[in-house]
Amino acid sequence: xxxxxxxxxxxxxxxxxxxxxxxxxxxxxxxxxxxxxxxxxxxxxxxxxxxxxxxxxxxxxxxxxxxxxxxxxxxxxxxxxxxxxxxxxxxxxxxxxxxxxxxxxxxxxxxxxxx
Amino acid sequence: xxxxxxxxxxxxxxxxxxxxxxxxxxxxxxxxxxxxxxxxxxxxxxxxxxxxxxxxxxxxxxxxxxxxxxxxxxxxxxxxxxxxxxxxxxxxxxxxxxxxxxxxxxxxxxx
Numbered sequence: 492x493x494x495x496x497x498x499x500x501x502x503x504x505x506x507x508x509x510x511x512x513x514x515x516x517x518x519x520x521x522x523x524x525x526x527x528x529x530x531x532x533x534x535x536x537x538x539x540x541x542x543x544x545x546x547x548x549x550x551x552x553x554x555x556x557x558x559x560x561x562x563x564x565x566x567x568x569x570x571x572x573x574x575x576x577x578x579x580x581x582x583x584x585x586x587x588x589x590x591x592x593x594x595x596x597x598x599x600x601x602x603x604x605x606x
Numbered sequence: 607x608x609x610x611x612x613x614x615x616x617x618x619x620x621x622x623x624x625x626x627x628x629x630x631x632x633x634x635x636x637x638x639x640x641x642x643x644x645x646x647x648x649x650x651x652x653x654x655x656x657x658x659x660x661x662x663x664x665x666x667x668x669x670x671x672x673x674x675x676x677x678x679x680x681x682x683x684x685x686x687x688x689x690x691x692x693x694x695x696x697x698x699x700x701x702x703x704x705x706x707x708x709x710x711x712x713x714x715x716x717x
Contacts, residue, residue: 539704
């Protein structure tokens, strides 16, 4: 079974620029998550999708972050404009359903550095 | 709001030692708790998922225990190896909120 694919692995941008991250979950996984992990911290949920609908985006800074999951498969996370404090690893994860009984499978992450 | 604390923040042990990582959480009304491993520059790998009705879950040299009423879980690693060096994170699941992660314990096993 192929894992969760993310790209790019690394991105360096200057503040106020924009960036987009892409995620391809495991085939058949209905639930997709985007997490932000700042160095030395645990991951923090930004947004959760169930198929192509948003389940939870309460911690997404909507003035600068946006995410979509077209057709309930791939997802993109965009930041525009980026701030210095957005420097972090952005992790995508997927699971069969939103039930906590399902194990989450994480991608390798996309590391963003904002200068 | 669920808060998760992991102690110690970092741990260094010689190869072969048995060790215990601790996780405490404030909201004991959980369905399950997962332990994850994170290698540098990598994503998270789920190690064990322990249901609220269980007291222990084992996988190889790993054993996770859960005391839901006291809001605590421990991850026991037997006969540690250098390949166990990583950051270990716990995440309780409460059902109506997303997984909340602790900051993790950074483990170094010295050969």
